[in-house]
Amino acid sequence: MYRIKTLNKISPAGLSVLDQTRYTISTDVENEDGILVRSADMHDYAFPDALRAVARAGAGTNNIPIDRCSEAGIVVFNTPGANANAVKELAVCALLLASRKISDGVAWVKEQAAGADVEQAVEKGKSQFVGPELSGKMLGVIGLGAIGVQVANIATKLGMTVFGYDPFLSVDGALSLSRLVHRAMDLETIYKNCDYITLHVPQTPETKGMFNEDAFHMMKGGVRILNLARGTLVNDDDMLAALDSGKVACYVTDFPNGKILRGKNVVAIPHLGASTPESEENCAVMAAQELKDYLENGNIQNSVNLPTLVQPWSGVSRLCIIHRNAPGAIASITGVLSKDGVNVANMTNKSKKDYAYTVVDVDSRIGESVADTIRALDVVLRVRLLNH
């Protein structure tokens, strides 16, 4: 039986991917083989010995200690694109919330409910909630991944002139991007020209705090900012000052905290970007499939710390070896096999930055003693032996 721990509420459609006769799934299972997680902070999580994989049902993995996982030979998966449509739809809503004073207006109407003549109060008071149209305005999209591309494309259909910035734009991203979207080659172009700016980058050391005093200084007065990516991309103190001075006319964030809520013209959403039944299901199903294929077959797809490697079974035993991406690593592994008289039926090796993964199918059933000898090699971080 594989033991799977869930650290957040995971859609039942995802859990049903894991056959109950082979998987025990619960929030309090111990010494788990795999974890299914959404936004729970795992930075202080003590890894049990059995833990082999963490599957993030979502895009951002900044809640997971990736380096610590890699060193412990734990594969971290995410679900690229599985919630992109949900976030794109919320981004359209956020553009309107940033423009039309809808949330203030709605709250104000509720306050009038106690008064005698709501209709009259509405017609008299509505002028305080006037806000500009999107059509004809300039939008800057920072990060043209699964979400940014969709936001950029749909904004062109709202009549906006769209600039997109992504120095690491993938081939898939480029192919999906509307020809109406202009490519900005630097952030300055976005900051200096855009009336609306929306963030769709991951939290990395480079992007953390990127919206700071210097960035606001370059922006147009009255710019409207959307942040459905991560709260930490924005320096809250600098944002509060920019809101106060009117440099930023409105800040719509999916990541409220006690400090930013005190700012004027802040529209705070309770992290609803991916909260649709459709995207919760997509993410959970994809995460569970990734976990299952890794635990049962050693295949890796959509990992953020290890390479993609899918090998059809061709032997009776399979060694799955996570090791450092170092010269001589493969030779030392095959050296152990030939010394033990083990014949290799098929073997694949792939690397990603400092780490590599080797899958070896062998013709004969081998025991844990071969795996133990490989485990003892300096370059090796984790070895699993699977039998077909």
Ligand SMILES: NC(=O)c1ccc[n+]([C@@H]2O[C@H](COP(=O)([O-])OP(=O)(O)OC[C@H]3O[C@@H](n4cnc5c(N)ncnc54)[C@H](O)[C@@H]3O)[C@@H](O)[C@H]2O)c1
């Ligand atoms: N609000 C929510 O519920 C919600 C839901 C999904 C994702 N997100 C957040 O949105 C982020 C993006 O999601 P995605 O699915 O589009 O991810 P993605 O990986 O498909 O796209 C991210 C893009 O950002 C680009 N990028 C990285 N660093 C950059 C930089 N310094 N400048 C410009 N571009 C840069 C990458 O090249 C990539 O194209 C996630 O990392 C997550 O933090 C939030």
Ligand SMILES: O=C(O)CC[C@@H](O)C(=O)O
């Ligand atoms: O799980 C969620 O609700 C949010 C996920 C989102 O922040 C992501 O990065 O995919």
